[in-house]
Structures are given as structure tokens and as C-alpha cells.
Amino acid sequence: MSPSTSFAGSYLDSDVQFLLKRLALADFVDVADKEQLIQSGRRHYSEMLSPERAPSQRYLALFDEACRTNGERMARDCLVLAGLIAARRSGSVTLVSLARGGTPVGVVLKRLLEKVYGRAANHYSVSIVRDRGIDANALRHILAQGHAPESIVFVDGWTGKGVIARELAGTIARFNADHDVALDAGLYVLSDLAGAAAVAASCEDYLIPSSILNATVSGLISRSVLNESIGPDDFHGCVLYEHLAAGDRSRAFVDTLELLALAADRTGESVAPADTRAAAARSEAFIAAALRRYGIADVNLVKPGIGEATRVLLRRVPRMLLLRDPTHPAVAHLRLLADEKQVPVDVDPALSYQAVSLIRSASDA
Numbered sequence: 001m002s003p004s005t006s007f008a009g010s011y012l013d014s015d016v017q018f019l020l021k022r023l024a025l026a027d028f029v030d031v032a033d034k035e036q037l038i039q040s041g042r043r044h045y046s047e048m049l050s051p052e053r054a055p056s057q058r059y060l061a062l063f064d065e066a067c068r069t070n071g072e073r074m075a076r077d078c079l080v081l082a083g084l085i086a087a088r089r090s091g092s093v094t095l096v097s098l099a100r101g102g103t104p105v106g107v108v109l110k111r112l113l114e115k116v117y118g119r120a121a122n123h124y125s126v127s128i129v130r131d132r133g134i135d136a137n138a139l140r141h142i143l144a145q146g147h148a149p150e151s152i153v154f155v156d157g158w159t160g161k162g163v164i165a166r167e168l169a170g171t172i173a174r175f176n177a178d179h180d181v182a183l184d185a186g187l188y189v190l191s192d193l194a195g196a197a198a199v200a201a202s203c204e205d206y207l208i209p210s211s212i213l214n215a216t217v218s219g220l221i222s223r224s225v226l227n228e229s230i231g232p233d234d235f236h237g238c239v240l241y242e243h244l245a246a247g248d249r250s251r252a253f254v255d256t257l258e259l260l261a262l263a264a265d266r267t268g269e270s271v272a273p274a275d276t277r278a279a280a281a282r283s284e285a286f287i288a289a290a291l292r293r294y295g296i297a298d299v300n301l302v303k304p305g306i307g308e309a310t311r312v313l314l315r316r317v318p319r320m321l322l323l324r325d326p327t328h329p330a331v332a333h334l335r336l337l338a339d340e341k342q343v344p345v346d347v348d349p350a351l352s353y354q355a356v357s358l359i360r361s362a363s364d365a
Contacts, residue, residue: 006124006141009219009240010250015107016123018099018221019138020238023229035317039298039362046129047227049239050315052214054247062333063217063249066209067256069329074208075260077190077201078105082112082261083271084199085153085188092120094147095155096139098164098187099125099238100218101307102156104210105190107254108261109155115258116265122147127224127236130163133171135236139183149181156189157208160308161283161299162196193305193353195280203279205353207330210253211307214314215241219250223315286352294320294358301359304352306330312357313337319360320344324351331355 006017028051029037037043055063085093093113097106103125110123122145126138143149154172159165165187172185186198193205210217225237283304290302301319303312312318313334321338323331326347334355338345 007240009221010245010248011107011219011254012251015110015254016097016103016125016219018103018219018238019124019126019135019141019235020099020221020224021230021234021236023225023237023239031315032317035360036362044129044131044226046132046225046236049222049225052222052241052244054244055213055216059333059336060247062336063209063212065329066207066212066333067253070207070209071256072260072264073206074190074210075108075257076264078108078257079112079116079261079264079266080201080271081105081155081188081190081199082109082116084201084273085109086113086117086119087271088199089119089151089153091148092122092151093153094142094151095121095123095153096142097123097125097155098128098134098168099224100215100221101158101211102189103218103221104250104254104257105157106155108257111254111258112261115262125219127226127238128164128167128171129224129226129236130167132226134168134175136171136175137233138235139175140179141235143179143181149183152183154185154187156187156197157211158189158191158305158307159187159194159196159200160303160305161287162194162280163300165194165196191305191307192274192276192279194283195276195278196283197276200274200276203274203276205305205355207306207354212310212333213249216244216248217250217253220244220248282352290356290358296358296361298361301361303357303359306334306353306355309334309355309357310337312359313341313343316357317360318343319358320346322346322348322351322356322358324349324354328354 113121192200222239
């Protein structure tokens with residue numbers, strides 16, 4: 001097998017290797033058309049991309065404010081997660097982040113494992129697709145580089161409903177059976193809203209700054225693609241958005257997080273993972289109630305948490321934005337996006353999360 005060559009996007013080569021097949025600029029699909037195709041079952045979401053444009057100056061100002069108000073929190077959680085990984089892995093560590101939400105986290109974790117914990121670390125970023133699984137060619141490539149199976153740690157930024165954590169568990173179980181290995185399918189995240197991760201620094205719905213930008217905080221790569229352009233021996237694909245390079249924040253963002261984490265270093269303090277049981281119960285109760293209240297038949301149309309709500313407003317066709325407190329600084333970017341896209345906002349002080357987005361059903365279009 002000779003899969004696609006790895007690359008670092010706009011990061012340093014020492015920070016990450018994307019195990020993705022670089023595709024030529026795709027035939028992009030309009031967001032509304034894409035939504036119809038997904039919900040009708042005619043196309044899977046991974047087969048299509050909608051175009052990404054540079055964020056407005058007003059939106060970038062909100063990102064900068066998010067970094068000022070939440071950067072230290074995210075950096076501390078990265079430090080906590082690095083400590084938990086170091087405690088659970090001996091020897092060198094092989095970080096496998098889930099592109100692209102997990103990529104900046106993986107970069108920072110690699111640096112902290114090396115500089116704070118004195119551990120050799122490698123970092124690969126790979127694709128995982130709902131209903132399609134993790135990229136098995138990428139996993140085979142990692143093992144072929146000589147990395148011990150027990151050194152591998154799967155990393156993401158957050159969980160919403162836990163779909164990807166469950167997808168990872170199922171596909172890794174099959175991969176292990178097919179290849180006679182024992183990869184740990186547990187997912188390590190900064191914030192586990194669904195209570196579905198193996199290890200989490202937190203279960204709180206706080207504003208993770210990297211969740212509010214797309215390619216320009218993720219090495220300039222697109223969301224991963226799995227369509228007819230991907231051969232049986234290829235990695236899953238992506239487009240490198242070089243036209244967005246002038247506004248790229250990827251390296252500056254991880255550099256800042258690293259400095260904040262190093263300043264907060266409390267090596268030697270006992271670190272415990274977040275207790276995810278309450279988060280799991282909260283998630284289950286909220287999803288059931290939301291389906292009833294809003295008459296939703298497809299659970300995939302409910303996206304809880306700031307990170308997932310943002311993705312809907314950036315990449316899907318929203319029906320409604322739900323906010324616990326519309327004056328909270330953590331949802332300022334969501335209010336801007338909702339205003340720009342004329343999305344109705346419903347305020348519910350009892351909401352289980354800071355924000356939830358509902359996707360419009362194609363049957364209501």
C-alpha cells in the first residue's frame with residue numbers, strides 16, 4: 001500500500017503530520033443544496049464541501065476576544081490533559097488527533113508532553129467520519145512507522161452528543177480484530193459535554209476559541225472528504241485552503257496557548273479527570289426533551305454546546321439558535337452569526353448548555 005503523503009498544513013513540520021490526501025479545489029456545493037442532499041440521503045455529508053471564506057473583521061474581533069477571555073482556560077485544560085496522558089502512557093506518546101477540531105489541541109499537547117513532562121511525542125491528525133469510521137489506512141501508516149500500539153492516544157477538542165466518540169470505539173474495535181492489535185479506543189478531550197470520552201479535563205460548556213473558526217485555526221485544511229476521489233489505498237481527503245493564508249491564525253494560536261500553559265505549569269500537583277457520569281445523564285435527558293419540545297425526529301438535527309452550535313451556523317442550514325443567556329460573552333459570536341444569517345434566537349434560562357443549534361429539516365424548507 002502506498003497511501004498519500006503526509007504534510008503539515010500551515011503548522012510546523014514538528015507540530016503535526018496530517019494523514020490526509022490533498023485534493024485539488026473541489027466542486028463546492030452550496031450550503032442549502034448540501035443540506036437537501038444530506039437529509040434526503042442522496043449524498044453523505046463527507047462527500048461534499050461548501051466553500052470557506054475569510055471571516056469578517058468583526059468576527060475576527062470576537063475570536064480575538066475569545067482568546068483573551070478563554071485562552072487561559074483552554075491552555076490550563078490542555079495542561080491537565082497532557083498530565084493525564086503522561087500518567088496513562090509510559091515511554092513515548094503517539095497523539096492521533098481527529099481532524100480538524102482536535103488538531104490544534106494535539107499540537108499543544110505534543111509541545112507540553114515534550115517540554116513539561118519530558119516525553120518524546122509524535123502527532124498525527126487523521127480523519128474520522130460519522131457512519132464511515134476512522135481512516136484505517138492512516139492507522140496502518142502510523143503503525144508502520146514503528147509506533148507501539150500502546151503509545152497511541154486519540155485526541156479531540158470536545159464532545160457534543162458523543163457520536164464521534166462512539167464511532168471511534170466501534171471502528172477501533174473492528175480495526176483491532178482485523179489487525180490483531182489492541183489500540184485503546186478511548187477519546188481524550190478538553191470538554192466532554194456528552195460524557196462519552198474516556199478522559200476529559202472538563203465537562204463544562206465553555207468557549208474553546210478554536211471552535212469558532214474553521215480552516216484558519218486548523219492548519220488551513222478543510223473538513224475531511226470521503227468520496228469517489230478517494231481510492232482504496234488513499235487516506236481520506238481534504239482541500240488545503242491556501243487562498244486563506246493571509247488570515248491564518250493557526251500557528252499564532254497554538255504558540256499563545258503553549259505560552260499560557262507553560263506559565264500555568266503546576267507539575268507535581270495531583271490531576272484528576274473530570275467525572276463524566278453527570279454529563280452523560282444531562283446529555284441524554286436534554287436530547288430526549290429537545291426532540292419532544294421541537295418535534296424533531298432525527299437526532300442529528302440537534303447540536304448541543306457552543307462548539308457544535310457554531311459549526312451549524314458556519315456550515316449548515318440552521319432552524320434556530322437556543323441560548324441560555326444571550327448577554328454572555330461566550331455566545332457573542334453566535335449572536336453575530338445568527339444576525340447575519342437571520343436565524344431565530346430562542347432564550348431559555350434553563351437550557352442545559354450555553355448554546356444549542358437546531359438544523360432545519362429539509363422537509364420544512
